[in-house]
Amino acid sequence: MSFLSSMNISASALTAERLRLDIIAENVSNVDTTRTENGEPYRRKLVVFEAKGGGSFQNSLNDAIRQRDTSGKVLRGDSTPGVRVSAIIEDNSALKTVYNPEHPDADVNGYVQMPNVDMLQETIDSMSATRSYQANITVLNAVKLMAQKALDIGR
Incomplete structure (x- = not known):
């Protein structure tokens, strides 16, 4: 060498x-990005x-x-x-689910998909x-x- x-x-x-x-x-x-260009939460x-x-x-x-x-x-x-x-x-691991009904990206049950970071x-x-x-x-x-x-x- x-x-x-x-x-x-x-x-x-x-x-x-x-x-x-x-x-x-x-x-x-x-870490808090719930919506990217493709409409989904950020993935690690x-x-x-x-x-x-x-x-x-x-x-x-x-x-x-x-x-x-x-x-x-x-x-x-x-x-x-x-x-x-x-x-x-x-990283294809599961996204975190957080209850926050006031968040603009919350689903009908009030849960928000958060990044897996x-x-x-x-x-x-x-x-x-x-x-x-x-x-x-x-x-x-x-x-x-x-x-x-x-x-x-x-x-």
Whole structure:
């Protein structure tokens, strides 16, 4: 694994976690949205991550073999590992039902369908994304420090 490859892996994770935090913020801001463009209550959104650059070990091995010529030199290295967002999906769990007959979106019985956003779950997800973001910044700083030390050795 090359020096820049290590940085690319962490950078891809930082980008993915940033998007995850943006989606969490969107969920929190729509916690009381009872009507969206399609006329239904807001549904919580989730971010789905996937590995990029091969997936399984067998795929990675096959890619590495294809990228080398007979002398063992790397021909090209475009399958940088890392993480990416494969999809942003809606949570299909049940909506919350609240009795509020004065609400404009209440049904004939006075119940309102509220979004399936749970503030505790969003807080936990936010903390998890923040910790992952911090861990990847720590990795970037460690790689940077190793590069600086390597340059100092070369002087």
